[in-house]
Amino acid sequence: MNKVLQDLYHGRIPGWDSQVHTEECRKKIVDERKHLMSLMSPKAVESFKKLEALHYECHAKGYENNYANAFKMGVLLMCAVFSGDGDEK
Numbered sequence: 001m002n003k004v005l006q007d008l009y010h011g012r013i014p015g016w017d018s019q020v021h022t023e024e025c026r027k028k029i030v031d032e033r034k035h036l037m038s039l040m041s042p043k044a045v046e047s048f049k050k051l052e053a054l055h056y057e058c059h060a061k062g063y064e065n066n067y068a069n070a071f072k073m074g075v076l077l078m079c080a081v082f083s084g085d086g087d088e089k
Helices: 002-009 023-038 042-083
Strands: none
Touching: 002 042, 023 042
């Protein structure tokens, strides 16, 4: 287990960052979006909505990847614990 924990600590097992948005942050984003869209032409609004959809799609794939990586990390740690990987006897 020590090897897996050491690899995790020293960054040899890839990690990821996750950002959590607060309700206040979400409200600010929605307000700014509404303001920006009010300044745009209808054609620009449609282009902006397409850009937003692409942005959300890409982020969703990133979150899915993070979930899969976290699951793999949990399995690696579980295997290390049960196998006694690197435990000194």
